[in-house]
Amino acid sequence: MTKKNESQRLKFALSFVNPNGQFYDMFDYFHIDEKWFYMTKVKKTYCLVADEEAPESAVKGKNFIQKVMFMTAVARPCWDHVSKKIFDGKIGIWPFITYERAKNNSKNRPKGTIATKPLLSQ
Secondary structure: OHHHHHHHHHHHHHEEEEOOEEEEEOOOEEEEEEEEEOOOOOHHHOOOOOOOOOOOOOOOHHHHOOOOEHHHEEEHHHHHHHHEEEEEEEEEEEEEEEEEEOOOOOOOOOOOEEEEEEOOOO
């Protein structure tokens, strides 16, 4: 981290401290976070029945595993004057994916099968 980034983080953190040295309550803030997940794992373990075959991997190698991103937003629980209920603070979670039909046949799926694709790629 550069010195400029350190000073910006320190200024941001200090903006939540009042002159008495106490933190502001932050009741009017909501928080957003994103998380990347791999669509498959590199190594999988299976518990199989004696005559059952192990499933085949659909990726060439660990460098070809697709990732998908989820974004989440949360806020403080509070009273909603419009609906006359307590708002639980959960705003939502959204996947950044799209569903597409396979254009060609492959060893993994026939043409026309709906597949999940990440919207944002690296």
